[in-house]
Amino acid sequence: MSLPRYAEYKDSGVRWLGEVPSHWNLMRLRRCVRLNPSKSEVAAMPRDLEVSFLPMEAVGDDGSLILECERPIQEVETGYIYFRDGDVAFAKITPCFENGKGALMVGLSHGVGFGTTELTVARPIPGLMSSAFLHWIFRSSNFRSDGEASMHGAGGQKRVPDNFVRELLWAVPPEPERKRIANFLDRETGKIDALIAEQEKLLTLLAEKRQATISHAVTRGLNPNARMKDSGVPWLGKVPAHWLIGRIKHMISSIEQGWSPQCENYPAETSEDWGVLKVGCVNGGVFRPSENKRLPDELEPMSQYALRQGDLLISRANTRDLVGGAAVVTEDHPKLLLCDKLYRLRMDGACCLSDFLAALLGADGARSQIELQASGASSSMLNIGQSVILDMPVALPPMEEQFRIVGFITTERRRLDELQRESKYAIDLLKERRSVLIAAAVTGKIDVRQAA
Numbered sequence: 062m063s064l065p066r067y068a069e070y071k072d073s074g075v076r077w078l079g080e081v082p083s084h085w086n087l088m089r090l091r092r093c094v095r096l097n098p099s100k101s102e103v104a105a106m107p108r109d110l111e112v113s114f115l116p117m118e119a120v121g122d123d124g125s126l127i128l129e130c131e132r133p134i135q136e137v138e139t140g141y142i143y144f145r146d147g148d149v150a151f152a153k154i155t156p157c158f159e160n161g162k163g164a165l166m167v168g169l170s171h172g173v174g175f176g177t178t179e180l181t182v183a184r185p186i187p188g189l190m191s192s193a194f195l196h197w198i199f200r201s202s203n204f205r206s207d208g209e210a211s212m213h214g215a216g217g218q219k220r221v222p223d224n225f226v227r228e229l230l231w232a233v234p235p236e237p238e239r240k241r242i243a244n245f246l247d248r249e250t251g252k253i254d255a256l257i258a259e260q261e262k263l264l265t266l267l268a269e270k271r272q273a274t275i276s277h278a279v280t281r282g283l284n285p286n287a288r289m290k291d292s293g294v295p296w297l298g299k300v301p302a303h304w305l306i307g308r309i310k311h312m313i314s315s316i317e318q319g320w321s322p323q324c325e326n327y328p329a330e331t332s333e334d335w336g337v338l339k340v341g342c343v344n345g346g347v348f349r350p351s352e353n354k355r356l357p358d359e360l361e362p363m364s365q366y367a368l369r370q371g372d373l374l375i376s377r378a379n380t381r382d383l384v385g386g387a388a389v390v391t392e393d394h395p396k397l398l399l400c401d402k403l404y405r406l407r408m409d410g411a412c413c414l415s416d417f418l419a420a421l422l423g424a425d426g427a428r429s430q431i432e433l434q435a436s437g438a439s440s441s442m443l444n445i446g447q448s449v450i451l452d453m454p455v456a457l458p459p460m461e462e463q464f465r466i467v468g469f470i471t472t473e474r475r476r477l478d479e480l481q482r483e484s485k486y487a488i489d490l491l492k493e494r495r496s497v498l499i500a501a502a503v504t505g506k507i508d509v510r511q512a513a
Contacts, residue, residue, distance in 0.1 A: 064507040073232055077203060081232035082505040091227035093190035094183040100143040103173055108135035113169040115176030120152060122161040123254065124200060128168055137175035144182045146172045149195045153221040154179045159209055165196040181223060190233060193243035194503070198231060201500045232505060242502050245509040253495045260488045264481060271477045276424040278466050279417065282458060292456055296426035300456040310451035312413040313406045318377060319366045319399025324354035329396070335362045340376045340402040343388035346423045348374065350394055366399040373406040373415040374399070375422065378437075378444045385431035385445055387422040389415045404450060417463040420470055421455055 070080035073087055081087070103112075111131040119127040144150060144166050151163030157179065166174060185195050198204055211225040234242065281287075282301045289299040292306055300306075321337065328351055329336030336353035343349075356362060372390040376383060379402075399405050408415050421427055430453060435443035458466065501507045 064509060064512060067505060067508045073230070075230050077207065078230070078232065078504060082234065085232040085234045085505055087230060087232050089227065090229045090231060093186050093233060094195060095186065096223050096226060097182050098143060098148070098184050100138055102145070103134055103138065103143065106134055106173070109133045110171060112137070112171050113174035115174055117152060117157060117162070117177045117179060120150070120162050120164055120180070124164050124196065126164045126168070128170070131170050132175070141175040142178050142180050142182055144174050144176070145169065147192045148182050148184050149192055149199060150180045150182045151199045152179055153181045155212060155217060155219040158221055159205065161200060161205065163199050165192055181221065181226060183226065188236070191236065191239045191243070194239040197243060197246050197499060197503050201503050202496045203500050203504060234505070238510060241510050245512055246499060246502055249498060250495050253491050257488055257491050260484045260491070263484050267477050267481050267484070271474065272425065274473050275420050275470055276426070278470055279421040279424050280426065280456065282462065283466060283469055294454045296430055297454065297456055301458065304456040304458045306454060306456055308451065309418070309453050309455060312409055312418070312455070312457065314409050315407045316404055316447055316451065318401050318404050320363050321401040322356065322360055324356055327355055328353050329355045332396070335396045335398065337398045338400045338403060340379055340400065343374050343376050343386045343403070344383055346386065346388055346419065348388040348390050350397055353397060356398070362396070363398060368394040368397050368399065371408070371415050373408065373419055375404040375406065375450060376402065377404050378402045378442060380441055381432050381435060381443055384435050384443050385422065385428070387419040389419050404447065412460070413457060414460070414463045414467060416467045418455070420467070427453065
């Protein structure tokens with residue numbers, strides 16, 4: 062969409078704001094909004110009246126609200142921040158602020174709500190500012206980048222100070238124009254969001270297609286006309302009649318887990334540095350050698366744990382959806398060491414390919430068995446013992462057929478990965494377009510009055 066500029070501009074005197082439409086009023090936000098309104102406004106309401114309650118997770122980074130939770134006023138009037146319909150809020154703490162968390166408050170129970178004190182609440186002064194336009198200011202990249210630069214605090218406790226909002230200089234259009242800009246952005250960003258949702262749906266479908274393709278290939282083979290037999294294993298079901306049923310322990314020459322010394326908080330940076338793998342190096346079924354931590358110079362490397370091409374690595378401790386993740390080392394890494402949260406399997410080369418077994422361990426049936434048998438006191442870190450892997454039954458095709466299946470899976474993965482990259486690239490472009498459009502509209506770089 063090509064939109065015109067305004068006929069006349071003036072210098073705002075602010076470097077990042079630049080020129081603004083000549084009829085817009087330059088003012089600091091303290092003149093047109095009030096921050097964090099007083100809870101005394103609800104003093105006359107019944108204390109048992111249930112109103113909306115918003116924890117941080119109920120505030121979206123797309124301007125949305127989840128209004129499922131309600132609490133009596135008496136439970137939330139202390140220790141939480143207050144707002145009402147028409148107020149505009151944004152998350153002031155990192156990384157929620159940078160992620161764009163914030164919303165225009167609408168649809169609150171009895172028009173009232175309380176929420177996390179990590180929200181800054183702004184109430185427009187009638188005649189000088191409108192809720193919808195202020196919401197788009199807060200969602201603009203200009204506001205976010207300037208606010209990020211003003212943050213105080215350390216690490217994960219950095220916050221945007223209230224004074225940043227009060228002192229922020231902005232160019233504010235007249236009321237009818239504010240409404241037109243807000244309406245324009247509602248409509249146009251809605252179109253962009255719909256396109257993003259379609260691409261995200263495509264990503265989900267591609268991931269499902271990838272998983273189904275791999276699962277079918279390693280449990281049914283590539284010949285749709287092959288004679289089938291009952292494997293005798295419920296999660297495997299029917300398999301090609303000429304495939305052999307066995308357990309993983311009969312297909313490998315060794316299994317071991319490695320070493321986890323106290324390492325640096327950064328990866329090995331040169332070919333001369335020793336590194337120890339992190340458990341996430343096998344996530345997604347792809348081996349990532351960069352997922353390691355540098356071994357300190359004062360520690361003697363245990364070179365017996367160095368990686369060789371063809372090693373099959375399996376995570377033995379991780380979250381439920383990642384534990385048991387498997388990937389194959391694609392080349393020798395003589396200074397990269399196995400950690401103790403990974404199993405290393407070396408194949409009996411006469412009967413089983415590492416890549417075939419890795420693909421099989423990522424198939425739906427195998428995943429269900431691994432997740433079922435994983436144990437641990439915390440759902441965020443589960444473990445699988447060696448016996449879970451070693452005793453797992455598999456259906457094994459002849460070696461020649463394994464090579465064909467692995468080649469097919471490799472080709473399909475590449476094709477689907479390319480489609481996923483294209484879809485992610487489209488999403489990035491759409492998000493960039495949305496960000497540029499919002500920033501241009503709320504700073505007057507484009508005239509949307511006719512488009513609105």
